[in-house]
Amino acid sequence: MMIINLAGLLLIALIVWWFWLYKSEEAEVAEDGLVITVENGTYSPARITVAADSPTEITFLRKDQSPCSETLLIPDLQISDSLPQNKLKTISLPAMKAGTYDFHCQMQMYRGQITVQ
């Protein structure tokens, strides 16, 4: 029983680490922009970095059919746009100050982050 309890607690610790503490690698937006694929409930890549103080563009390709994934929101930048299915959609980002900017779908099930540095 002790082992099971320990295993359970370890599982909880793993959940906390995997979903909250772990930070995945960041993809960098190069000069020619970057395509973020929206598929199977995720943005891929979900974490991107862009240079500070210069406007940039990121392109989304939504393959996901769920209606939630249709809306893209970047609240801090007052951006809200809809992503057509199976079509590229370019979102222009203004010049931003260094910091992090979250983007997500309408229900926040799909989440990503732009790091400006």
Next chain:
Amino acid sequence: MNSKNSNKTSCCSGKTKTTSEDITQIGQSNIDHASTQQELIIEGASCASCVSKIEKSLKQVAGVTSAEMNLAQRTVSVTGSAKSDKLIVAIEKAGYHAKVSTAASEDDAQSEKEAADKIYYKRLIRDMGIALSVGIPLMVYGLVVGEMTVSTTTEQLVWLLIGMLTLGVMVFSGKHFYVGAWQSFKNHSANMDTLIALGTGTAWLYSMVVVFVPEAVPEMARHVYFEATAMIIGLINLGLALELKARGRTSEAIKRLIGLQPKTARVIRDGIEVDIPIDQVMLNDVVRVRPGEKISVDGKVIEGHSAIDESMLTGEPMPVEKTVGTEVVAGTINKTGSILFEATRVGKDTALAQIINMVKRAQNSKPSIGRLADVISAYFVPVIMIIAVASALIWLNFGPEPVIAYAIISATTVLIIACPCALGLATPMSVMVGVGKAAEAGVLIRNGEALQTASKISAMILDKTGTITLGAPKVTDVILAGEFDQATVLKLAATLESGSEHPLAMAIVESAQEQGFLPEKEKQQESENGIDKVSNFKAIAGHGVQAEVNGKALLFGNEKLMHEQGVEIGDFVAKAQALAAEAKTPMYFVIDNKLAAIIAVADPIKEDSIAAIKRLQNNGIRVVMLTGDNRDTAKAVAKKVGITEFFAEVLPEQKSEKVQELQMQGEIVGMTGDGINDAPALAIANVGFAIGTGTDVAIESADITLMRGSLHGLADAIAVSKATLRNIKQNLFGAFIYNVAGVPFAAGILYPFFGLLLSPVIAGAAMAFSSLTVVTNANRLRFFKAEQH
């Protein structure tokens, strides 16, 4: 307050950008037609070699200065003076298809979206059918025939077969959940798919263990849960399908707006009238609209006159008269006459396209009330996983036998019942419907925050001129004296004033023209009699004017002028004072040193201002009037419309101070003005309302724009905001309660007291319908009707 202001600052940066871009575009096109940039969507181009072929063919078209194609987006951007139809022909010749990328493609995007949704809906229904056709018989068997346990080898075999069948259901109907769960797991994120995949996966795996190695679990716990897996997959697919349908209805308002745009326009090209697709209409094209047809793009009438129904944009039911020089707006309907107009704004720049754009953006923005739900839904799924593990551990440690079965059921049920979607959907769905509903009533709400604040407005400041009143002075009274008749008086007065640009003078000229005493301006030159000659004209600053017409000495001005000139006005002074008390400006008209009449001019109060202000007051809102006008006029107008609190002789820059004053008193202040002079006050108010007609309004300048002049729009906007906020609160409450009560219930909190433990199938059904409930409740807002007026 603070949050509101900071919000404003942050939106302004984005806002300014859009506006200035729009202005640049419009400006450029007006000034230099040769420098327009057009974007075409190319169909059929798939390789890099197509790019050079298309670019080359475009560069050969006369007037094209540059053509650049973006293969990834299948678009080509062309600069130059060539018209879009010539470009399309060139591309067609090169072997591809092309169309102009403008607001008209909104329509295409909408229909594409609908087609995609339809396919998705069908797939969900099919998946549901397959899953339930396995799940329902199994569940009925469990309920009617008996326990689904494994004790003999035959049972083992039968259940193995059923287990494989369930696996088939999982792969076929539930694949998207498992793939989605895995993908997000890899990305260190968790979503609804994660919960469903974990829940159904746990149930299935446990059942397979029971089937393969029954000895591994205590005899009492040798129960299989294949029906739960199949039922949950079926029910959640059903929930998703119904939600998709319901979501479609939430965007009805935007669909209606997009539908207002006609598909073709009849333009005059090279002297011939041709019907062309709307996206090919260029700036300065001359467009013909016949009675019953829709106006295709924004423009200025250059020939003919007609009544135009603008109700679809403004909510104003009365058709509006249009003649040469007046503006027409895309999407409105020409009722009576045939007109020719010149296109002044096309494509993305038309008022309709901008309204659609703005409503769309507003529909996706969130008021702060939804912020807590957002924070919760971001952490929700991992928390639920932790609760599921904790619940299983508690059952294992303290539960009755068979602990393993109870632990599995409770963990599965917790995973399945939790619904982050309901939380996530609660706010956006209501905002979507609410903003759309407001747009239908001619009220454009810029964002969710404005919607939320508007519902809390406690004081409303109204600008007088142009807001409560029409903003255009008119002759209201002509009190005759002596033997003179109205025709003579008005004609002479108008002739005298015809050269003046003073608003009061213009009101007199217009009045005489309306009553047929004076020919209209454009006809004046052609008129046989011509206009009577004015000689010895003299303006007496601040007092009035004097001149001679047809040998008659005319004098027109205020009481002081009369005294100075020694004109006997007798008891007419009292009459003049009575008029002044009614917010009118009385002026004495004298012919050959004899008083002929008092002509009173006033800026009339809009027909429905009194009723609309009463509506606001009945809603418990403190209504305050601000005006730059003198105290007497202000007092009279305020009295007439039933406002007790007013500030007169307020300079434009003082208006924002008044707003702050009220805010200091703890009021949530709404400010209503025409959006230009009142800009600082509009910006500083908690909610700024701009009164516009939909054509010339700076849509971006206020939090809320009233498309028609009527102040009823204010009460409508507040009513719609209140209804939406109430709806959001219901949704949030429902979603919170559902999750807060559902999760402990699923974990088995009631078991120690009542012996109750929720079945995973019930949890699946509850989960599937919880988000549907939220969307359906939001859809109830569609039936919201502003008070009749």
